[in-house]
Amino acid sequence: MSVLDLARPEIRALTPYSSARLEASGGEIFLNANESPWAPAADAGEGLNRYPDPQPAALRERLAQLYGVAGEQLLIGRGSDEAIDLLVRAFCRAQADAILISPPTFGMYSVAAAIQGAAVQVCPLRADFSVDVDRLLAGLTPAVKLVFVCTPNNPTGGLLPLAEIARMATALRGRALLVVDEAYIEFAAAPSAQTLLAQHENLAVLRTLSKAYALAGARVGVLLAAPCVIELLRRILAPYPLPLGSIDAALAATSDAGLEQAGGRIAMLRKQRDLLRHELGLLPQVREVLPSAANFLCVRWDDAGATYAQLRSAGIVVRDATRYPGLAGCLRISVGTPAENRRLLDVLGACGKDAE
Numbered sequence: 160m161s162v163l164d165l166a167r168p169e170i171r172a173l174t175p176y177s178s179a180r181l182e183a184s185g186g187e188i189f190l191n192a193n194e195s196p197w198a199p200a201a202d203a204g205e206g207l208n209r210y211p212d213p214q215p216a217a218l219r220e221r222l223a224q225l226y227g228v229a230g231e232q233l234l235i236g237r238g239s240d241e242a243i244d245l246l247v248r249a250f251c252r253a254q255a256d257a258i259l260i261s262p263p264t265f266g267m268y269s270v271a272a273a274i275q276g277a278a279v280q281v282c283p284l285r286a287d288f289s290v291d292v293d294r295l296l297a298g299l300t301p302a303v304k305l306v307f308v309c310t311p312n313n314p315t316g317g318l319l320p321l322a323e324i325a326r327m328a329t330a331l332r333g334r335a336l337l338v339v340d341e342a343y344i345e346f347a348a349a350p351s352a353q354t355l356l357a358q359h360e361n362l363a364v365l366r367t368l369s370k371a372y373a374l375a376g377a378r379v380g381v382l383l384a385a386p387c388v389i390e391l392l393r394r395i396l397a398p399y400p401l402p403l404g405s406i407d408a409a410l411a412a413t414s415d416a417g418l419e420q421a422g423g424r425i426a427m428l429r430k431q432r433d434l435l436r437h438e439l440g441l442l443p444q445v446r447e448v449l450p451s452a453a454n455f456l457c458v459r460w461d462d463a464g465a466t467y468a469q470l471r472s473a474g475i476v477v478r479d480a481t482r483y484p485g486l487a488g489c490l491r492i493s494v495g496t497p498a499e500n501r502r503l504l505d506v507l508g509a510c511g512k513d514a515e
């Protein structure tokens with residue numbers, strides 16, 4: 160059995176749109192795509208009169224190298240949000256199939272399912288916010304085509320061990336595709352699930368340049384999966400998903416110099432996270448700070464509403480997490496620069512030493 164047997168038959172049978180850029184390579188005079196023959200008005204940007212390469216070879220090669228996969232195992236889209244949407248659309252038939260999630264977790268999985276008309280089954284995290292793998296597998300129904308796990312999990316920050324991911328992928332073989340969202344894996348002292356791709360055709364890994372590589376505004380996300388899954392999703396991907404400026408920004412951010420700078424910043428954020436967790440834990444109004452392998456902390460307060468308002472009036476915006484199941488009284492706080500973190504602690508009345 161191929162993992163494609165889990166996909167929607169009409170998508171497998173679809174003849175995708177064939178763009179001018181895909182049909183013709185090489186040449187000197189381009190009269191094939193109804194583009195303007197002139198560059199746009201001054202300063203708008205060199206080369207912008209032409210449609211961009213749908214999956215630019217240089218970027219694909221660079222990202223394949225960065226993530227340790229072959230080029231055919233990789234799809235570049237508009238953030239990993241787009242990959243989530245494509246997966247749900249390709250694998251879930253409306254009013255028939257379902258996804259499975261472990262809340263509290265990232266909200267986009269159930270939004271993508273709702274848009275597609277797919278049901279959302281839930282297997283809540285345990286009281287300690289770990290994934291209940293045995294219960295999840297035991298409760299799986301045939302309607303479930305995609306199982307989403309987020310590690311480190313947004314908004315709790317917990318990590319799912321690689322051995323558990325491998326165990327899930329094995330148990331789900333022939334039944335569902337396991338999607339591992341690693342938007343924050345660079346901040347964790349743990350290996351990526353990309354190393355499991357070779358043994359598990361029903362595994363897909365989401366990566367993004369939005370967080371660790373500081374490119375949230377460029378919208379570049381990556382799906383790592385079996386070549387047949389990548390080929391399937393390319394059929395429903397927009398013809399030209401990546402704007403030229405985003406391609407250039409992604410190449411710069413993943414250049415040798417870019418990676419070196421990102422590495423230094425990741426190390427600093429991890430250190431700041433651990434300092435911040437310690438100092439927040441000393442505050443009398445804090446009930447608990449969940450252990451986090453990401454670049455944020457989930458903090459439970461005596462009065463989350465009052466703390467939110469106190470920070471807001473000092474100009475500091477954090478994320479209200481109180482609406483998530485199991486996170487009553489919690490706010491999610493991103494780790495900022497050392498100066499920003501110090502300011503946060505000062506406003507909250509911390510009397511600790513400099514966070515630097």
Ligand SMILES: *Cc1c(COP(=O)(O)O)cnc(C)c1O
Pocket residue numbers: 237238239240241265309313340342366367368369375378379380
């Ligand atoms: C931020 C985030 C994403 C979205 O990343 P983009 O690549 O910017 O779309 C995906 N998953 C999780 C868990 C996130 O927190």
